[in-house]
Amino acid sequence: QVQLVESGGGSVQAGGSLRLSCAASGSIFGFNTMGWYRQALGNQRELVATISSNGITNYADSVKGRFTISRDNAKNTVYLEMNSLKPEDTAVYYCRLSWLVRNTYWGQGTQVTVSS
Numbered sequence: 001q002v003q004l005v006e007s008g009g010g011s012v013q014a015g016g017s018l019r020l021s022c023a024a025s026g027s028i029f030g031f032n033t034m035g036w037y038r039q040a041l042g043n044q045r046e047l048v049a050t051i052s053s054n055g056i057t058n059y060a061d062s063v064k065g066r067f068t069i070s071r072d073n074a075k076n077t078v079y080l081e082m083n084s085l086k087p088e089d090t091a092v093y094y095c096r097l098s099w100l101v102r103n104t105y106w107g108q109g110t111q112v113t114v115s116s
């Protein structure tokens with residue numbers, strides 16, 4: 001069974017930085033994609049950034065230039081470095097791991113709150 005454990009959320013003022021981490025454990029296919037999604041109150045869950053096991057990244061336009069996704073394949077861990085945070089970045093951030101279409105796993109979510 002695959003488990004994802006997130007850490008690093010919290011509260012910060014606008015312009016500040018936070019770093020999220022997500023460690024995966026269990027039986028994981030070697031070629032996979034890890035990513036971060038977020039869901040603000042009253043909104044649908046949306047993509048923030050993804051990274052494949054061979055390092056290909058994808059970002060939402062709203063975070064390009066401010067957020068950086070990276071991963072450590074040996075540790076099955078993905079990171080999200082968030083800089084120049086804005087109040088509109090406030091949301092619950094979820095880690096996602098997927099491979100071969102049908103295999104998708106989510107973390108429990110971590111709250112990020114950015115005050116103006």
